Amino acid sequence: MAKRWIAPRAGGIDVLELVDAEVPAPGPGEVTITVRAAGMNPADYKHLARLEEFPAGLGYEVSGVVAALGPDSAIATGEHTTGTEVIAFRVSGGYAEAITVPAADVYAKPAALSDPEAANLLLAGTTAAEMLHVTRVSDGDIILVHAASGAVGVSAIQQARRLGARVIGTASPHSFDRVREFGAEPVAYGPGLEERVRTLAPDGVDAVLDAAGTDQAVDSAGTLLRHPDRAVTIVAGPRSREAGFTAIGGSMPASKAFRDGARAGLIALAAAGDLVVPVARTFPLAEAKDALRFLQEGHPGGKLALLP
Template identity: 40%
Template sequence: MKAISYRRYGGPEVLEFGEVRDPKVGPDSVLVRVKAAAVNPVDWKAQAGYLDPVLDAVFPVIPGWDVAGVVEQTGPAVTEFQEGDEVIGYVREDFLSRGTCAEYVAAPLRTLARKPRNLTFEQAAGIPLAGLTAYQSLVGALRVGEGDTVLVHAAAGGVGSMAVQLARHLGARVIGTAGEHNHDYLRTLGAEPTVYGEGLAERVRALAPDGVQAAFDLVGGDALTTSTEVLTPGGRLASIADPAVLGLGGAYVFVRPDPADLQDLTDLAERGALGVEVSATYPLEQTAEAQQRNAEGHTRGKIVITVD
């Protein structure tokens, strides 16, 4: 099959487009014909070697953890899916090797759920990692509920935009930080926008004089510090960007595959409570360019790789 792969750690220059061996389908796995794969910062960070202390790389490595596609074959122990089913997946294993930037991926059953019927493959590919990150942070770590006011940093990005929609679905009021050019977009999601940077604590206090019950940090550093300044007494704090949150009494969230959570996201999408903004698409052979654009930051929604 054709795929993007790399044989050593590095930047976009190490990516190669060409033939690699077809994936083997284990007893509890499903062979997915890839239609689309979303790009996430973790893709190029893993490729640069940042995850080497915790995940072995079995070279050549195919990057990508997000997928939307069609079941081509099921392992002998799989009864949940059959050939022709449309699925989405957060295909993260305990090592780097068999990613989703390819014509096919062998996805463990624990990483998959049914694709939302009302979304395109490109839109659906943007749900798994970003959606699960937001879901597990808001529902699990932050316990967001009716009547809460939630501060979401970087609210126009992939995870942030999901967090805004999920918090609104849970009955919360949302204050979201973003550049001014994304403020109208945040309003369409149901958030009250404000610009990030110096003076953020004062701007949040102007919108929520009594403080916020929960803060979701996707940036780290000053954003994390500001979050502690605007929380109500007993307020909850979670970060996906800065482990220093643990020293502040908050939760550090590293998303994990969960088919039940992923199915909940599919259900929300089909009910119109969760949408995906696709800011750009790239063909498989231009994955390096897609990674570079993602690394520049300030992306609204998701960047997606399409596979013919």
């Protein structure tokens, strides 16, 4: 038996229950992981409203240790032994003390990463990688990243800089140092945004990456973007659709295929110290509801993790 958080019925954070549950023994192609940290993402609480089958678990990424392997169950990086420190993504039900998952979604954890960092690497990292991919960001580009101080924004900045792009990022003034730390030039969102961006990039920008979903993020692209087909959003709405933004999301087949293929490369970057995951705070697993409410406030200052 292991503790795990479930949604027993439709609703928000308040319906969640911490229960004792059997951890299935790993079958062929599966691995059981003792969870050391569960990554937390806004998708965790946003998806509660869209669940259709119950009880449902929460959490898409974890770090931990291999406890058992089923027959023919090498993890993605080829390890075959219990005790291996690992990252798992994309999984279901990561808010737990232990979890059995497909071995193909399990990778050796870089020693350089703490468990909370490792548990928060891949959802934000693969999202950012896909945003750069669909907007064809390359050496010499000037790009505008909206919500640059958030988890996806910080990862996008680092990955874009490695591609040779110059990054301008929108943020609130109290987050400017965070944006600068990762190599981007911060500008304040709000009235006058376009003029502030023009001060840094008089001829406009080559691509827009929207992780904010605000009307201003969409509308400013119309005047700042030199290439109308190079705008992407992860917060799609009628306004962004009308503006021609490409919408991506983990549930879309093309997005899932790209993100699955990007996992190993991002882990290698993190192992080399070239992709940093800022962690703001950790919570005991039992305090998942409080942690989700804190995350829902929108400005945690870095990633959050649950520690069983």
